[in-house]
Amino acid sequence: MTLDGEALERLRKRALAGGAEKYHAANAAKGKLFARERVALLVDEGSFVEDGLYANALADGLPADGVVTGQATVDGRPVCLMANDSTVKAGSWGARTVEKIIRIIERAYTTGVPMIYLVDSAGARITDQVDLFPGRRGAGKIFWNQVRASGSIPQACALFGPSAAGGAYIPAFCDVVAMVEGNASMYLGSDRMVEMVTGEKTTLEAMGGAAVHTRESGVGHFLCKTEVEALDTIKRYLSYLPDNWTQAPPATTPAAAPSNVDLAGLVPASERQAFDMRRYARGLLDEGSFFEIQALWAKELTIGFGRLAGETVGVVANNSMFKGGVLFVDSADKATRFIQLCDAFNVPLLFLSDVPGFMVGTAVEKEGIIRHGAKMITAVAEATVPKICVVVRKAYGAGLYAMAGPGFEPDATIALPTAKIAVMGAEAAVNAVYANKIAAIADPEERAAFVAAKRTEYERDIDIARLASELVVDAVVEPHELRDELIRRLAAARGKERHFSKRRHGVTPV
Numbered sequence: 001m002t003l004d005g006e007a008l009e010r011l012r013k014r015a016l017a018g019g020a021e022k023y024h025a026a027n028a029a030k031g032k033l034f035a036r037e038r039v040a041l042l043v044d045e046g047s048f049v050e051d052g053l054y055a056n057a058l059a060d061g062l063p064a065d066g067v068v069t070g071q072a073t074v075d076g077r078p079v080c081l082m083a084n085d086s087t088v089k090a091g092s093w094g095a096r097t098v099e100k101i102i103r104i105i106e107r108a109y110t111t112g113v114p115m116i117y118l119v120d121s122a123g124a125r126i127t128d129q130v131d132l133f134p135g136r137r138g139a140g141k142i143f144w145n146q147v148r149a150s151g152s153i154p155q156a157c158a159l160f161g162p163s164a165a166g167g168a169y170i171p172a173f174c175d176v177v178a179m180v181e182g183n184a185s186m187y188l189g190s191d192r193m194v195e196m197v198t199g200e201k202t203t204l205e206a207m208g209g210a211a212v213h214t215r216e217s218g219v220g221h222f223l224c225k226t227e228v229e230a231l232d233t234i235k236r237y238l239s240y241l242p243d244n245w246t247q248a249p250p251a252t253t254p255a256a257a258p259s260n261v262d263l264a265g266l267v268p269a270s271e272r273q274a275f276d277m278r279r280y281a282r283g284l285l286d287e288g289s290f291f292e293i294q295a296l297w298a299k300e301l302t303i304g305f306g307r308l309a310g311e312t313v314g315v316v317a318n319n320s321m322f323k324g325g326v327l328f329v330d331s332a333d334k335a336t337r338f339i340q341l342c343d344a345f346n347v348p349l350l351f352l353s354d355v356p357g358f359m360v361g362t363a364v365e366k367e368g369i370i371r372h373g374a375k376m377i378t379a380v381a382e383a384t385v386p387k388i389c390v391v392v393r394k395a396y397g398a399g400l401y402a403m404a405g406p407g408f409e410p411d412a413t414i415a416l417p418t419a420k421i422a423v424m425g426a427e428a429a430v431n432a433v434y435a436n437k438i439a440a441i442a443d444p445e446e447r448a449a450f451v452a453a454k455r456t457e458y459e460r461d462i463d464i465a466r467l468a469s470e471l472v473v474d475a476v477v478e479p480h481e482l483r484d485e486l487i488r489r490l491a492a493a494r495g496k497e498r499h500f501s502k503r504r505h506g507v508t509p510v
């Protein structure tokens with residue numbers, strides 16, 4: 001049978017319209033856009049080339065089989081994308097849906113361009129499971145492809161609605177997930193299923209909503225107020241990264257650092273006084289370039305991209321405003337993944353250290369602080385991209401190693417004149433070594449004098465001039481010299497040979 005122009009137009013119109021009007025209206029009532037509107041907002045006008053528009057065109061009520069896929073440009077750069085259409089069977093995956101998604105990821109991977117996932121889906125279409133679930137080109141192949149593409153091409157997800165069961169793994173395999181507050185959710189079992197299996201009464205929002213995943217689980221990276229904000233966030237994310245792992249990140253026109261930030265004044269002399277390292281990073285980087293990732297989760301560690309003289313850098317920074325900047329299991333995980341991301345896409349790493357060390361105590365031992373810390377230290381060791389450790393205020397204990405200290409092949413360890421590097425802070429050290437002697441001194445004044453003397457002795461030992469003279473640090477610079485020092489050092493490190501170890505891969509502590 002051939003298609004005449006009219007019949008083709010009818011098929012096209014039907015496919016482009018999506019599902020039943022009642023589902024469009026329900027989405028609109030929730031402030032949700034139609035999948036095709038999302039695509040139009042994301043890509044450069046007129047650049048979208050769609051595949052598989054007629055998937056399941058002969059079936060009733062399954063336009064495009066519930067997913068839009070194709071290639072386009074975003075800010076002039078090529079991308080591949082998929083967008084679930086939740087007006088068609090709640091965006092669930094039929095056999096053609098799955099095949100379309102697999103094909104577009106394969107295309108992104110083979111052409112070396114970023115893959116963008118606009119997700120709003122009920123997961124596997126339960127009614128069609130034999131066709132879509134178990135086979136060689138079944139839903140599992142989507143994840144296999146995502147894992148293969150990970151670190152080869154950027155993969156970014158904007159999540160607008162549910163992402164149920166298997167569907168929740170698409171975001172999970174992406175580098176980053178932007179979630180729209182109020183509508184986006186990710187969960188392995190729906191609220192109905194949870195009640196059936198465990199008896200727990202919950203809601204999609206309480207169990208897997210945007211607030212939960214961006215503040216508590218860390219599976220989401222950006223909490224966005226609107227769909228447009230989520231799409232803009234994905235665009236901004238991609239602007240820092242190359243199209244694929246073989247390329248350098250795109251540079252922009254260099255901008256100066258903000259003129260109104262006094263870096264020296266930001267860091268209090270007393271270690272007991274907290275300061276916001278995000279302000280420090282903003283003051284150091286090109287004005288307006290700092291793009292924080294996972295800003296709401298594990299806040300004791302800040303991560304994000306920025307630019308120095310127009311070149312992308314990845315920032316890993318301790319923030320004493322939260323939990324004193326101590327590293328916990330979640331902050332170690334947050335750092336690990338970001339370091340791997342930067343290393344995969346040739347983004348130099350800048351560590352801004354003000355770290356008292358890893359958390360101690362029963363609670364964190366039960367949570368596996370040792371293996372989480374070891375995981376972060378593994379990522380730091382394995383990262384061969386240029387990396388510079390700046391000791392802004394302190395680097396104590398294994399925190400020094402986690403922040404790319406001298407033993408971790410940094411391209412430089414730079415200290416500010418007031419910085420301290422030590423196995424632990426003075427107070428803890430004096431207590432660790434002299435606890436018995438201190439307890440034996442009955443007179444309180446004598447005891448205090450003993451402690452003060454030992455403290456002075458200890459601080460003399462870790463004096464930064466001494467550490468510079470022993471070649472522990474490569475440079476000691478004034479705060480106002482730091483930015484230029486970093487720009488010069490990163491430029492010098494850019495062409496370095498990158499190799500870590502002769503092997504297939506390590507056995508990472510996870």
Ligand SMILES: CCC(=O)SCCNC(=O)CCNC(=O)[C@H](O)C(C)(C)COP(=O)(O)OP(=O)(O)OC[C@H]1O[C@@H](n2cnc3c(N)ncnc32)[C@H](O)[C@@H]1OP(=O)(O)O
Pocket residue numbers: 088089090091092121122123124125126127139162164165166167190
């Ligand atoms: C790899 C393993 C897997 O992924 S197993 C997949 C498991 N998925 C689920 O348990 C999710 C089940 N669906 C839901 O919880 C809801 O539909 C969610 C996603 C919350 C959306 O709710 P809502 O927007 O109110 O839509 P709705 O329930 O009215 O459904 C609209 C139409 O879509 C259908 N639908 C929904 N989910 C599926 C599914 N997974 N498989 C097959 N069909 C599904 C509904 O039956 C409904 O269809 P119809 O338009 O009435 O014909």
